[in-house]
Amino acid sequence: MKVQDFRSNQKADDIEQQMPKPAQKEQRSNKENSPERSQQNISANNLDKQNNTLNSSTFEIGDRQPIQKIQVVKSNQSPKSNVINNYLSQGVRSVRVLTYNIFLRPPPIKNNKDDYKNERTKLFLNSISDFDIICLQELFGFLNQRKHKIIFNAMKQGYFYHATSPSPSFFSSYLVDGGLVTISRHPIIEKTYRPFKYGVLSDNLSQKGVLYTKIQANDSYIHLFNTHLQASYVGAENNVKATVITRVDQLILIKDFIKEQVEKHREKETDVIMICGDFNVNARPSTYPIHYLNDVPDIQEYMKRINPKEFSEYDILRYILSDFETLEFIDTLRRKFKGESPITYADTYIDKATQQELPMEEALTIKEDLLQKSCLDYIIQLRIPIKNKEEQENSGSQNEEDDIEEFKMQKSKVQSQSGFVFDYDQVFLEKFFVKGQPFTQLSDHYGVYTTLRYVNGNQKNSFQFKESVVSSQDKKNLENKNQQSFNNASLNE
Template sequence: MIYNGECLTDSLMSGMPASSYKNIRLLTLNLFLRPPLVKNNQSDHKDARVKYFCQNIIDNYDVICLQEVFSTMNSRRSQIISSAISKGFLYSTHAPAPGFFRPQVIDGGLLILSRFPIVETDFLGFGNGLFPDLMSYKGILHAKLQIGSKNLHIFTLHSQATYPSNSQETLNLYKEARKEQLKTSVAFIKSKTQSNNDSFFIAGDFNIDAFSDEYSSILEAFQELEVIDIIKSVHGKSFSTYGIRLPSGEPEETVLSHRNENTRDVAIDYIFLSKRGDSAVFPECTNVEPFYISNHPFTRISDHYGVQTTISIT
């Protein structure tokens, strides 16, 4: 909630009932929970980070969009959902398994947790991933939330990653894949929102750097949706969310991050808000969140920063 210009962390469980709650704390975070045996360094500390996330972070929000919560050969997604339920997140939806006849072997890793009723949900797979994304059923996940008499649509996605390559042709293929995925996403979002005037968010790991020329591909694709990049809108600039580089040039995080990625210093995680409807963000609560952790073998909850905001629904 917002009160006297401050971001409060009162949970719905200890305050107003969900039916009357109008200020909503939203987080998007790539939680970096890849399948078992996959790791960058000595350990990804997946189980310990899940435990910390459930015990210390979930309670601070009302709607959480997560990426890279892969359920293949592990129960971490189920653990997060169970813990969330105990904290008042009675509703959730996630990306489905790819299915027997699809080329992918793992799910898309998307998960939405909500304190508010999810009255409609859907998923659309991209189907054009390039190695090693070809193995994951990446796509865009939709949840329609009922907040009192209002509806709020949440979309979360995780698009094609860029993998280190000396070939400009390969790098261009990654960009083209993301461009097609944005086009697919826009059609999907329109199918869920064009017949109403409900507010909606698009949140996730776009793998498109806000400091690069490719950022224009997001603006071009989303132009007809009439949305704003809330970080840039509030702060007048973007902030790095992955591969953070210190002023000395050294990587900020080395436990989870790959040595080829830990100084990329890119802004690839976003929340976009539709300009229609009756919703508005609170600038003082809109920022990137590093989730620094002390006294643990890992220094952050993920190799990504989260992006968070508080919105009003009136």
């Protein structure tokens, strides 16, 4: 056997080890659905047909277990159907959100010999049934029909709602659209696109920006922002500096856009606000000299306060998107993996024969980025804090007792409202590994997905209780579990 063939088989074995076994997948299933499902009056024939549909994919899926969608056969009221009616009366109990840089650039562009765009598109369409909302980046519509194909075929699978970044006008200096697409099983009742003011190097050909959708599920709303920031380029220092400053300017625009849309469309305090996408900001970390930001006046006060010799671009991202620390910023990946950021781009593995660190993916990834081991893709939650006592004092109130009482009333009002909350334990990488193809995964990036759980504020809810009251032993167990999940997320660690 040739050495090359041996290494290829060894890499396939290493990838196989990264695919979760049935016992590992169990924790990713919708546990809240299983007790009720055993009592539901569902036709056996329909269930068999459903399972055959879910298992019809011809490729391996990297990091998840399919959700068993519930199919209800309407019939006359009977004691047996009461369980179903009680279940359905609660509406949607969970929403799974995926963000994925799908790496489908216009036809003339490719990193290596072939990007296998059509093959990967077909495989991707067979893999989306597990999710409820999907945010895609780099799905460009220029000179091809792949964007329309994905939207059309997604509709056949129940994604009846979508929003896209528009094509640039004929008189625009841009050649291609921003490559953003959001598809949803739940109604999109508002959508707006805000293009960035500029891009640099090859990004100045694409009208990149941020895509806002207001999505309704039950009586609640999800304010979802999908974006793809300025790409990084290795090489001359001036080019690197230009991309950093461009991303900072784009983050400031996103921050203002989020504030504008939330103030305009927010319904109640429990509305979910989240931004996801490919930020091209490495959180593992990537540091730059402080003089890179001398031309960005908006963050000078922050840089003076921390007074560093070099800066982490991730800290700048967190500072800006939190509206200069007035919002609560929650990086769901870091929350899940105990402050660490797993690799989402240019992953590696250790060859067992040579103990050499090698690229996990080579067919699609540009050669200059191999072995980078970056975290570029995020799902970020933003929370507007309840007015605290200090803010109320600044608003002109002089009565301390009234301030405290007002704060308690506001807090009680929020807690009594129904809505979706993040299940931080259900945040995973979706690696989309494949077999039997000239490529080993469906993109040069990994996807990230999370689960939102519906909480009824008028009733005691086990998930809400679990999130707010955790014993010291539970915390210790959760830390161990999260650390183990992080170790499994990256082959090199």
